[in-house]
Amino acid sequence: xxxxxxxxxxxxxxxxxGSLTDDxxxxxxxxxxxxxxxxxxxxxxxxxxxxxxxxxxEHARAWVRGEVPMMQARAAGGHAMGxxxxxxxxxxxxxxxxxxxxxxxxxAAHELGAAAYAIKAVRAxxxxxxxxxxxxxxxxxEQLPEPVGELVLDDQRLRNDICxxxxxx
Numbered sequence: 001x002x003x004x005x006x007x008x009x010x011x012x013x014x015x016x017x018g019s020l021t022d023d024x025x026x027x028x029x030x031x032x033x034x035x036x037x038x039x040x041x042x043x044x045x046x047x048x049x050x051x052x053x054x055x056x057x058e059h060a061r062a063w064v065r066g067e068v069p070m071m072q073a074r075a076a077g078g079h080a081m082g083x084x085x086x087x088x089x090x091x092x093x094x095x096x097x098x099x100x101x102x103x104x105x106x107x108a109a110h111e112l113g114a115a116a117y118a119i120k121a122v123r124a125x126x127x128x129x130x131x132x133x134x135x136x137x138x139x140x141x142e143q144l145p146e147p148v149g150e151l152v153l154d155d156q157r158l159r160n161d162i163c164x165x166x167x168x169x
Contacts, residue, residue: 002113002163010151011109020108026064027145029104031152032114033060034143036097038136039121043094046087053098056080063105070105077102077110093121112155115140116163123166137169 012018013025036057043053059076062068077099084095100113119136126132144152156167 002116002159003107003109004159004162008109008155008158011107011111011155013108024148024151025104025108027148028108028111028152029060029064029101031140031144031148032101032104032111033057035115035118035140036060036094036101038139039090039094039097039118041094042090042121042125043083043087043098046091047083050083052076052083053080053095056098056102060101060104073102073105075102077104077106090121090125093117093124097121109155111152112159112163115152115156116166119166120164133166134169137167141169 009018011020011028013020013022036053040053040057043050056073056076056079059068059073063070063073079099080095080102081099084092084099087095094117097114097117100110100117103110104114115137118140119133122136123133141149141153156163160167
C-alpha cells in the first residue's frame with residue numbers, strides 16, 4: 001500500500017472537508033492515466049488479449065469527462081490490479097499503474113501510485129539501465145498540469161519513502 005496512514009487533506013475534495021477542487025481532482029486523474037498509459041505496452045506485450053489495464057485507463061478518462069460514475073472507474077482499476085496478480089516484473093507493475101489510475105476517481109492520492117508503479121515498470125523492463133527510472137520520472141513531471149504541479153511534486157517528496165524512492169530524479 002502506498003497511501004499514507006494519515007491522509008493529506010490537499011487530496012480530499014472540498015465537499016469532503018479537504019481543499020482539493022473538483023477541477024484539480026480531474027487533472028490528477030488525467031495525469032495518472034497518462035503515466036499509466038505511457039508504460040501500458042509493457043503489460044500488453046505480455047498479455048495482449050487482456051483488456052483490463054487499458055480499460056482502467058479509459059475509465060479514468062471517462063470519469064473525468066463525466067461519462068462514468070466514480071464507482072465504475074474504481075471497479076475498472078480493481079480489475080486492472082487483478083490482471084497483475086499472476087505476473088512479475090514490468091508487466092505486473094504496468095498493470096498496477098493502470099489500476100492506480102482507475103482508482104484516482106475514488107481517492108485522488110492514488111495519482112502517485114500510478115506514477116510510482118509506472119517508474120517501477122520501466123526500471124523492471126530495463127534492469128541494466130540505471131537511468132531508465134529517472135528518465136520516466138522526468139517525463140512524468142513534464143506532463144504535470146501546471147495547476148497541480150507543485151502539489152504533486154510536494155506529494156512525491158513527502159511519500160517518496162513509501163513509494164520505493166522512485167521519485168529521486
